[in-house]
Structures are given as structure tokens and as C-alpha cells.
Amino acid sequence: xxxxxxxxxxxxxxxxxxxxxxxxxVQDNAVDIINASYGIKSALHAAxxxxxxxxxxxxxxxxxxxxxxxxxxxxxLHFAIGDNCDIDxxxxxxxxxxxxxxxxxxGSTPLHVAAWRGxxxxxxxxxxxxxxxxxxxxxxxxxxxxxxxxxxxKDLVEFLYNRNANIHIKDKSWKAPIHSAAENGFKDVVQFxxxxxIYTYPNMINSQDNDGQTALHLAILxxxxxxxxxxxxxxxxxxxxxxxxxxxxxxxxLSSNNVNFSLKNKDGYTVLDLALAIEHDxxxxxxxLQEKRLLWRxxxxxxxxxxxxxxAENKEQILKLxxxxxxxxxxxxxxxxxELPIKITEQILDTLDDDDLGAFQQLNEERKVALGExxxxxxx
Numbered sequence: 001x002x003x004x005x006x007x008x009x010x011x012x013x014x015x016x017x018x019x020x021x022x023x024x025x026v027q028d029n030a031v032d033i034i035n036a037s038y039g040i041k042s043a044l045h046a047a048x049x050x051x052x053x054x055x056x057x058x059x060x061x062x063x064x065x066x067x068x069x070x071x072x073x074x075x076x077l078h079f080a081i082g083d084n085c086d087i088d089x090x091x092x093x094x095x096x097x098x099x100x101x102x103x104x105x106x107g108s109t110p111l112h113v114a115a116w117r118g119x120x121x122x123x124x125x126x127x128x129x130x131x132x133x134x135x136x137x138x139x140x141x142x143x144x145x146x147x148x149x150x151x152x153x154k155d156l157v158e159f160l161y162n163r164n165a166n167i168h169i170k171d172k173s174w175k176a177p178i179h180s181a182a183e184n185g186f187k188d189v190v191q192f193x194x195x196x197x198i199y200t201y202p203n204m205i206n207s208q209d210n211d212g213q214t215a216l217h218l219a220i221l222x223x224x225x226x227x228x229x230x231x232x233x234x235x236x237x238x239x240x241x242x243x244x245x246x247x248x249x250x251x252x253x254l255s256s257n258n259v260n261f262s263l264k265n266k267d268g269y270t271v272l273d274l275a276l277a278i279e280h281d282x283x284x285x286x287x288x289l290q291e292k293r294l295l296w297r298x299x300x301x302x303x304x305x306x307x308x309x310x311x312a313e314n315k316e317q318i319l320k321l322x323x324x325x326x327x328x329x330x331x332x333x334x335x336x337x338x339e340l341p342i343k344i345t346e347q348i349l350d351t352l353d354d355d356d357l358g359a360f361q362q363l364n365e366e367r368k369v370a371l372g373e374x375x376x377x378x379x380x
Contacts, residue, residue, distance in 0.1 A: 003036070007038045010038075011042070019058060034062060037071065041070040042064075044076050048076045048080050066093050067098060078108075082113045100131060109133075112144065115148055116147045127163065141171030149178070150180035150183070154188045167193055167204075174209040179215050182215035
């Protein structure tokens with residue numbers, strides 16, 4: 001038989017667990033075929049994949065390379081962990097100097113594969129006694145911590161952090177682990193990271209990815225129906241009592257010095273813009289206005305308070321135009337003028353309690369009064 005035939009026989013025997021055949025083949029032809037690949041993998045890959053520990057041991061003792069790569073760059077250790085093999089096979093490979101940091105063609109190590117598949121137990125068993133680079137990044141820039149966070153594995157996140165995993169490393173999309181957790185709706189992981197962050201990097205909550213999204217942007221965008229992320233404890237530790245609460249019924253927030261609600265993504269939206277857009281469309285304005293504890297956008301309130309709320313006693317002075325007044329572009333003036341009724345309505349409604357709101361709504365329905373621009377301007 002030529003070498004190709006011998007290799008085919010070896011791979012077949014290794015896959016079948018035929019110790020006698022493997023022994024004969026590697027004894028007579030070890031140099032030529034033991035590390036060669038047949039198809040996409042070597043005989044050692046085949047033995048590992050089929051969980052034949054006796055074949056694995058025999059081949060390693062006969063000179064098989066524990067770090068031989070298949071056509072995709074995967075080593076036998078990638079196979080062992082990816083196939084959830086017996087831990088004894090994994091330890092056997094490691095004892096024979098299998099490289100725990102070996103990267104396949106996607107830059108993934110065996111531990112990346114385990115973390116991606118949620119195989120937390122294997123990681124927790126192997127990592128403490130290995131020389132694994134816990135912060136090694138794959139070709140997408142992801143670390144073990146990114147995978148643990150995106151899978152919602154709080155125990156693994158904590159385990160990795162306690163072994164010096166860097167919680168601030170960003171992937172190629174400029175996402176840190178907190179983005180991965182928020183994007184996938186894992187509030188416990190987000191809370192754990194925030195509790196750590198207060199001591200090390202207090203601005204992580206405002207960190208933005210390549211699209212300008214913070215963890216709050218991602219939480220609101222991807223989990224509009226069921227995500228509740230609470231930052232109360234985090235903010236209490238900074239001397240601020242605040243809650244960011246997102247659900248199908250309510251978005252409620254009290255501002256803090258550390259959460260920057262004015263940050264915009266690449267489309268120009270703040271987290272409050274997104275929350276309001278998702279929670280309330282133009283057909284739900286009535287419900288929207290009756291949420292008396294709603295947090296309005298910082299910019300909106302600032303403009304309303306500083307320049308657009310016309311108070312009755314100041315009306316005449318405000319409307320007087322002085323010769324040396326700063327000129328304003330006509331389009332900008334009209335834009336502000338169109339916004340004026342909404343701004344004033346917001347300020348009025350913000351001061352009403354539930355009884356006043358109910359009476360106002362009932363009166364409005366009885367009189368069928370439409371509060372458009374003209375009517376509000378006449379009431380000023």
C-alpha cells in the first residue's frame with residue numbers, strides 16, 4: 001500500500017478504536033503518516049473526536065504531534081473540548097504539551113470554543129492549572145470574557161475576572177463585555193460588571209462601540225419587551241440614587257452624574273430617544289403624556305426651561321424686539337416656533353398629579369378641544 005492508503009487505514013482504525021491495527025500501522029510507518037491528514041483531519045483528530053482514549057495515548061506515545069492542525073487550523077485539543085470529550089482525554093493532551101493557546105484559522109483557542117458553546121465546567125477545570133492566556137483575542141477581537149458575557153454566564157464571568165480577565169478589552173466592533181451582556185439581555189452580568197467598574201473605570205457605563213451605542217442603547221434596542229436592567233446599587237455607591245428601568249409599560253429614570261443620557265449613537269439617538277420611540281409611537285401620545293414620572297431628554301428640558309417656556313408675566317418683554325437683538329435664521333425661528341406648543345404642554349403636564357390629568361383629559365374629551373398650535377398660542 002502507498003502512503004495515502006496507509007493513512008486512510010490509520011484514520012479509519014483510529015476512528016473505530018481498533019488498537020491493534022493502529023499499533024501496527026504507526027509502528028511500521030510512523031514517520032510518514034502519523035501526523036498527516038486524511039481529508040480534513042489526522043488520525044489523532046479522529047481518535048479524539050470518537051473519544052478513544054487508548055488510541056490517543058498510543059498515538060501520542062508513538063510520536064504523534066499533540067498540536068497537529070487540520071485544514072481549519074484546529075488541533076486535537078480543539079476537538080476534545082469542542083466535542084465535550086471526557087476530561088481525561090483533555091488532560092492527556094495537556095500532559096503531552098498540547099498548546100492551550102493554539103489558535104485556529106478564526107483565531108479561536110480551545111477555550112474560546114468552550115466559552116462560545118457555554119461549556120463553563122471544562123473552562124473552570126482546566127484554566128487554574130494551565131498556562132492559558134486569559135485575555136487572548138480571536139480574529140473578531142473577542143476574549144473569553146466576551147463569550148461568557150454574551151452567554152449570560154455570570155459564574156464564569158466572575159471566575160474569569162478573579163483570574164485577571166480584563167473587563168475593558170474591546171472587540172473589533174469596539175464592544176466590551178458589558179455591551180455583549182446588555183445586547184443579549186443578561187442583567188445579572190451587567191450588574192456584576194458595573195459593581196466592579198465603580199472601582200476601576202467609572203465611565204464604562206458610557207463607553208460606546210463603533211456605532212456609538214452604549215450598553216444602555218443596546219439593552220433598549222434589542223430587548224424592548226422584557227429587559228429590566230437596574231443600576232440602583234451601582235449609582236448608590238457613587239452617592240447617587242437612581243434607577244434605569246426598561247419594560248413594556250414604563251421607562252423611568254432619575255439622572256445621575258455618572259450616567260450620561262445625552263450620548264448619541266451614530267444615528268443621533270440618545271438612550272432616551274430610543275426608549276421613547278420603542279415604547280410610544282404617534283398613536284399612543286395620550287398614554288405617553290399620562291406617565292407622570294417619565295424622564296424627559298436632558299436637552300429637551302434644558303431648552304424648555306431656558307428659552308422656550310413663555311411665562312405670562314414676562315410675555316410682553318419677551319415679545320419685544322430690540323434693535324440690537326441677535327438675528328436668527330428664519331428657518332430656525334420657525335422650527336423653534338413649531339416646537340413651542342409641545343414644550344409648553346410638557347412643562348404643564350409635568351406639574352399635574354393624576355387627578356388633574358384625569359380632569360384635564362375628561363374636559364378635553366367633553367369639549368372636543370384639539371390643542372393645536374393656534375389654540376395654545378392664543379392661550380399664552
